[in-house]
Amino acid sequence: MRTDTSIFLTGFGAFLFAVCCLYISLLRRFKNRPLLPPGPRGYPIIGDLFNAISYAGEASVPLWERYLDMGQKYNSDVIHIDVLGDHTIILNSARATTELLEKRSGLYSDRPGMYMMTDLVGWHWDFSNFTEELFIKISSLEQYRPIIHSFSNQPRVRRAQFIVNFLITNFYFPWYESHAGSIILRLVYGMTTQSELNTFVELASLATESAIATMNHGSFIVDYFPLLKYVPGASFKRKANVWAPAVAEVINAPWEKLKASVASGTALSCFATKNLEKFNLMTIFDTDLVETDEVDLDMEKVIKNCAGIAYFAGLDTTKALIMTSILAISHHPEVLAKAQKELDAVVGPSRLPNFSDRTNLPYVEAFIREVERMYPITPLAVAHRVMADDIYEGYFIPKDATVVGNAWAILHSEELYKDPLKFNPDRFIQDDKDSSVPPNPELYAFGFGRRICPGRYLALESTWILIACLLATCDITRPLEEDVRELDPVLDFVDGMTVHPKPYDCRIVPRSAAALNLMKTGYSAEIHKCASKHRVLLNERETYENVNSGKRKGCIKGESNPRRVEGPTGYGPHGNDPGYHYPIDATSNQSLKLY
Numbered sequence: 001m002r003t004d005t006s007i008f009l010t011g012f013g014a015f016l017f018a019v020c021c022l023y024i025s026l027l028r029r030f031k032n033r034p035l036l037p038p039g040p041r042g043y044p045i046i047g048d049l050f051n052a053i054s055y056a057g058e059a060s061v062p063l064w065e066r067y068l069d070m071g072q073k074y075n076s077d078v079i080h081i082d083v084l085g086d087h088t089i090i091l092n093s094a095r096a097t098t099e100l101l102e103k104r105s106g107l108y109s110d111r112p113g114m115y116m117m118t119d120l121v122g123w124h125w126d127f128s129n130f131t132e133e134l135f136i137k138i139s140s141l142e143q144y145r146p147i148i149h150s151f152s153n154q155p156r157v158r159r160a161q162f163i164v165n166f167l168i169t170n171f172y173f174p175w176y177e178s179h180a181g182s183i184i185l186r187l188v189y190g191m192t193t194q195s196e197l198n199t200f201v202e203l204a205s206l207a208t209e210s211a212i213a214t215m216n217h218g219s220f221i222v223d224y225f226p227l228l229k230y231v232p233g234a235s236f237k238r239k240a241n242v243w244a245p246a247v248a249e250v251i252n253a254p255w256e257k258l259k260a261s262v263a264s265g266t267a268l269s270c271f272a273t274k275n276l277e278k279f280n281l282m283t284i285f286d287t288d289l290v291e292t293d294e295v296d297l298d299m300e301k302v303i304k305n306c307a308g309i310a311y312f313a314g315l316d317t318t319k320a321l322i323m324t325s326i327l328a329i330s331h332h333p334e335v336l337a338k339a340q341k342e343l344d345a346v347v348g349p350s351r352l353p354n355f356s357d358r359t360n361l362p363y364v365e366a367f368i369r370e371v372e373r374m375y376p377i378t379p380l381a382v383a384h385r386v387m388a389d390d391i392y393e394g395y396f397i398p399k400d401a402t403v404v405g406n407a408w409a410i411l412h413s414e415e416l417y418k419d420p421l422k423f424n425p426d427r428f429i430q431d432d433k434d435s436s437v438p439p440n441p442e443l444y445a446f447g448f449g450r451r452i453c454p455g456r457y458l459a460l461e462s463t464w465i466l467i468a469c470l471l472a473t474c475d476i477t478r479p480l481e482e483d484v485r486e487l488d489p490v491l492d493f494v495d496g497m498t499v500h501p502k503p504y505d506c507r508i509v510p511r512s513a514a515a516l517n518l519m520k521t522g523y524s525a526e527i528h529k530c531a532s533k534h535r536v537l538l539n540e541r542e543t544y545e546n547v548n549s550g551k552r553k554g555c556i557k558g559e560s561n562p563r564r565v566e567g568p569t570g571y572g573p574h575g576n577d578p579g580y581h582y583p584i585d586a587t588s589n590q591s592l593k594l595y
């Protein structure tokens with residue numbers, strides 16, 4: 001008995017001693033360290049785990065609003081949340097995102113581990129490893145315009161049918177979806193046949209569900225505690241298994257189609273073929289000629305993944321912007337009237353608007369900006385990861401912390417946008433030379449710093465042409481009930497990583513017989529030839545617009561590609577895994593172009 005007691009006392013003493021040593025060493029380590037930003041205190045070791053568990057998967061309050069509320073509660077635009085030692089830093093102001101994600105983008109451009117998304121659902125080829133794989137220079141948007149026009153135009157009957165469908169059924173018809181998707185599929189894989197386009201647009205929509213649900217870091221507890229991915233039968237694993245096949249199809253199926261079309265000699269020139277040609281890879285699809293030891297199969301994988309990313313990242317987001325724009329206009333007849341007045345004056349009744357009209361249609365532009373601001377499609381952008389300890393405004397930002405730019409909070413801040421909850425495109429109209437307008441929402445609605453969306457100009461052009469044509473030729477209103485009473489507004493959004501309106505009814509009616517005829521006729525052959533006179537690289541344009549104007553201070557003036565990263569490479573959670581790190585030298589001219 002005495003022996004037992006003494007063993008117990010010795011053990012207990014040793015335990016106390018160990019705890020004291022640990023405590024002292026932690027005290028020493030953190031003694032001179034500045035405080036973390038304010039945030040929920042949570043409990044020792046587990047931190048804010050209980051809140052994270054109760055929040056995961058629950059959508060009663062969108063995450064971006066919750067983060068904004070926290071900022072107000074702790075009276076800070078930078079918030080810190082700790083879950084099981086996994087740090088998340090929320091940036092609720094433009095000041096903070098500009099300072100950290102842009103000015104210090106060399107440190108803040110990695111991606112955090114999104115284990116549910118990458119490891120379990122199979123999106124590892126997507127966002128996590130994009131930047132180092134290549135720099136897509138989307139060269140000359142003007143070169144795309146004939147294609148964008150042709151899809152905004154084709155087939156004419158379908159457009160008319162779209163209107164008729166609305167008229168007859170008052171029912172939502174997903175033409176918007178094939179518009180954005182068709183443009184991207186044509187540009188990336190050279191697809192044109194309607195059945196192919198429909199199949200791949202549908203496939204992307206299927207896969208989207210999982211991306212929306214998993215891309216916000218912490219949507220699933222396994223993001224905080226990666227070892228959970230080995231727990232057999234866990235409910236999130238069952239979910240992942242349901243989602244995984246569509247995700248695998250998104251990356252593989254269009255590539256197989258492309259291979260078949262190259263092999264049969266029917267492939268059209270597109271992003272994929274141009275880059276395969278550039279790296280002498282076209283022969284790999286020819287089964288008779290293939291000499292696998294002489295071709296760079298890693299590079300094939302790079303091109304395949306980049307094509308898959310552009311296809312997937314662009315389709316759902318652009319579709320959401322178009323859907324939201326149509327929904328917003330149906331709720332604002334005064335905006336519709338103003339836009340139509342401008343279109344009538346500039347374009348007139350005898351043709352459709354085209355890209356050369358864009359600068360002369362400031363109100364239509366302002367309308368789309370206000371949609372981007374009021375209803376950001378990616379309210380929390382995509383999370384970044386900081387690669388080394390840092391200090392911001394006296395606060396400590398620990399290495400590996402997930403850093404989230406809350407675009408929604410910025411785009412709804414009273415400081416930048418007066419009366420932010422009011423839908424008011426006029427805020428972007430400059431009355432006279434001296435009046436100032438608020439910042440272009442594009443600066444925040446497409447992410448931050450070196451990771452900013454490379455497809456944003458394409459998305460905006462595809463949206464602009466569709467909306468401009470629609471406003472010029474149709475009245476868009478809320479549905480009328482039988483007694484001609486207007487229904488209540490239904491601005492109801494499904495939220496997640498990207499935000500879409502829930503299916504809604506709206507009424508789209510041609511403004512006149514001439515307008516309907518115009519839509520049936522479409523663009524003249526002339527417009528299809530609107531080839532560019534000069535080439536404008538997307539990133540040069542970004543440099544020009546944002547750096548020279550001083551708005552994107554994170555970019556170095558004159559730097560032709562602000563996404564280019566000096567210093568450590570191998571970004572992403574799989575950065576050191578050769579399977580995910582592709583052999584492109586960031587300093588060479590070896591870049592892929594979306595032609």
Ligand code: HEM
Pocket residue numbers: 127128130131184309310311313314315317318321377378380381382383384445446447448449450451452453454455456458459
């Ligand atoms: C309304 C439409 C769109 C929105 C709102 C949008 C938004 C975003 C956001 C928020 C990011 C993450 C930025 C960050 O990490 O800070 C992103 C990344 C990306 N987007 Fe878009 N996007 C749109 C359209 C497109 C289109 C049309 C394409 C391609 C054709 C595209 C291709 C990409 C790619 C490849 C990335 C990954 C960049 C990287 O990880 O470095 N996006 N987008």
